[in-house]
Amino acid sequence: MGVGPEDAAPPTTSDDADPSGSWPAPVGLTAVPRPLLAERQCTRTGCAERAEVTLTYHYGQSQVWLDDLVRERDPHTYDLCDRHARRLSVPHGWHLDDRRFTRAALVAV
Numbered sequence: 068m069g070v071g072p073e074d075a076a077p078p079t080t081s082d083d084a085d086p087s088g089s090w091p092a093p094v095g096l097t098a099v100p101r102p103l104l105a106e107r108q109c110t111r112t113g114c115a116e117r118a119e120v121t122l123t124y125h126y127g128q129s130q131v132w133l134d135d136l137v138r139e140r141d142p143h144t145y146d147l148c149d150r151h152a153r154r155l156s157v158p159h160g161w162h163l164d165d166r167r168f169t170r171a172a173l174v175a176v
């Protein structure tokens with residue numbers, strides 16, 4: 068894909084800087100109780116877009132996956148809006164596996 072981890076130093080989106088600069092964040096994010104199955108928001112700071120993508124990461128494997136939004140939240144996942152998912156870049160040495168594009172590409176052009 069067009070994602071190049073080599074030149075993507077800070078793991079933030081390119082258009083709006085995340086002041087925290089901490090991604091992936093430590094496990095144990097603020098446990099905000101949200102009703103399952105409800106519409107969820109992008110977890111990016113200051114973003115109010117509807118979440119459409121679930122990002123999952125695994126430190127040990129330096130691996131990041133993007134999937135269609137999952138129903139249940141997990142400590143190792145983030146919900147991202149489509150825009151932030153598209154602009155996502157991973158830290159150097161990490162691998163990004165976008166598992167939703169195979170399907171989405173057929174629909175969203």
Ligand SMILES: [Zn+2]
Pocket residue numbers: 109110111114115116147148149150151
């Ligand atoms: Zn967003």
